[in-house]
Amino acid sequence: MMEDLIKAYEDRGVKFWVENGQLKFKAPSGTLNAEDKVKLRNVKEKLIEYYERKDKSALKADLSKRYEPFPLTGIQSAYLLGRNHNYEYGGVGCHAYFELSMPHMDAERLESAWHKVIMRHDMLRAVFLQNGTQKILEHVDLPKLTYFNMKEAGAETTDSKLNEIRAELAHKQYQADCWPLFDLYLTDTIDKSILHFSIDMLLSDFISMKTILNDLDAFYYEDGKNLKPLQVSFRDVLVYQKEHENDEEVRTKKDRDCEYWKKRLQNFPDAPELPILPESKCEKVTFTQYRHFITPENWSKLCEKARMQRLTPSGVVLSAYAEIIGRWSKRKDFCIDITILNRPSIHSQINEIVGDLIIWDKWSY
Numbered sequence: 001m002m003e004d005l006i007k008a009y010e011d012r013g014v015k016f017w018v019e020n021g022q023l024k025f026k027a028p029s030g031t032l033n034a035e036d037k038v039k040l041r042n043v044k045e046k047l048i049e050y051y052e053r054k055d056k057s058a059l060k061a062d063l064s065k066r067y068e069p070f071p072l073t074g075i076q077s078a079y080l081l082g083r084n085h086n087y088e089y090g091g092v093g094c095h096a097y098f099e100l101s102m103p104h105m106d107a108e109r110l111e112s113a114w115h116k117v118i119m120r121h122d123m124l125r126a127v128f129l130q131n132g133t134q135k136i137l138e139h140v141d142l143p144k145l146t147y148f149n150m151k152e153a154g155a156e157t158t159d160s161k162l163n164e165i166r167a168e169l170a171h172k173q174y175q176a177d178c179w180p181l182f183d184l185y186l187t188d189t190i191d192k193s194i195l196h197f198s199i200d201m202l203l204s205d206f207i208s209m210k211t212i213l214n215d216l217d218a219f220y221y222e223d224g225k226n227l228k229p230l231q232v233s234f235r236d237v238l239v240y241q242k243e244h245e246n247d248e249e250v251r252t253k254k255d256r257d258c259e260y261w262k263k264r265l266q267n268f269p270d271a272p273e274l275p276i277l278p279e280s281k282c283e284k285v286t287f288t289q290y291r292h293f294i295t296p297e298n299w300s301k302l303c304e305k306a307r308m309q310r311l312t313p314s315g316v317v318l319s320a321y322a323e324i325i326g327r328w329s330k331r332k333d334f335c336i337d338i339t340i341l342n343r344p345s346i347h348s349q350i351n352e353i354v355g356d357l358i359i360w361d362k363w364s365y
Contacts, residue, residue: 002050005043009036018051039049059347061232066122069133070235071242079202080128080176092285093345094201096209097170103324105193105220107186111145114184117212118142119355120224120306122233123203128176134202136235137179146185158189169198171286176202201356205341208354232347234355242347266301272329272336296307 006016014027023044031038040047072080083093118124122136129135146166150158165185174181181203185196199209218224244250294302299313306316322336342359343350 018048023048059232061236066085067136067138069135070238072134075356076202085254089285093173097198100195102193107145107147110186110220113216115142116219117215123354126203127179143180150189165196172198173326174200204354205356205358211352211354231349234353269333269335272325272334273331274328
């Protein structure tokens with residue numbers, strides 16, 4: 001009830017907090033009428049109790065255990081299983097590689113900025129142990145920036161070098177228990193710099209990669225003067241979630257979800273049945289990404305049509321994805337596993353933390 005009441009007032013621009021045991025609030029002029037004030041006086045003690053209890057259970061850093069091993073998330077466990085050869089078409093790590101074209105950059109300055117990013121984010125110093133846990137390394141030898149100066153090379157030589165780097169990094173498989181699980185290269189060409197960034201997705205989701213690059217930009221151009229110190233880490237988030245998994249609210253939602261899926265599983269379809277090469281003919285598994293770009297004008301039209309049908313653009317794109325799979329699948333009713341971002345609103349810096357906070361979801365077609 002308190003959460004519903006607080007949300008109702010927050011939607012009207014009212015903010016509550018507790019200071020020295022007293023309930024405080026801030027509201028736009030004229031927002032609270034006489035009826036509101038009577039209502040708030042009646043629930044004042046309950047609001048104070050709610051905020052004090054919430055503050056005590058809030059996510060906080062545990063620096064004393066910062067370098068102790070901690071459990072994997074479900075998605076990290078899946079990634080580790082998939083990178084061995086126990087499964088058909090396994091032996092592939094979940095990995096990201098991309099390039100950024102930039103104005104000419106100073107290699108020494110970039111290396112210094114990169115080292116600061118590594119020290120800012122604990123998960124950039126993480127390794128994954130054989131016993132199925134992960135840990136942050138307290139001491140690391142910061143890697144030197146790999147630099148290629150192609151300013152005076154011809155176009156053919158430069159293209160050859162760029163293709164060589166891509167061949168090295170685009171499908172790189174990192175050893176999970178050996179640090180580092182990422183690479184940053186810099187290539188200077190005659191008219192620009194190219195950043196090559198490769199990272200094992202055991203460390204990072206897509207929000208994290210954006211954070212890493214934003215922080216690299218901040219340290220390179222402004223020495224990080226506008227970056228606030230991080231108050232919590234990925235480890236703190238996972239420990240917090242584990243400690244609160246039996247909270248009434250969490251348990252109620254989990255039980256409700258469990259009952260929902262039990263009912264769905266009675267007639268839930270299996271995976272799509274796709275034509276694949278015999279395993280014996282596929283010694284090394286690689287992935288090729290095919291892209292199709294929609295013009296801004298067509299994307300706007302698509303979003304507008306989706307809105308008119310009360311659909312999200314993501315849902316429309318996923319439906320198109322399922323249609324393509326359906327054309328190849330022998331089974332016309334099938335289930336697709338997809339991943340979704342799961343950044344719980346448990347700390348003001350939750351979107352600034354590097355870590356893989358992705359969870360699985362299922363989608364039937």
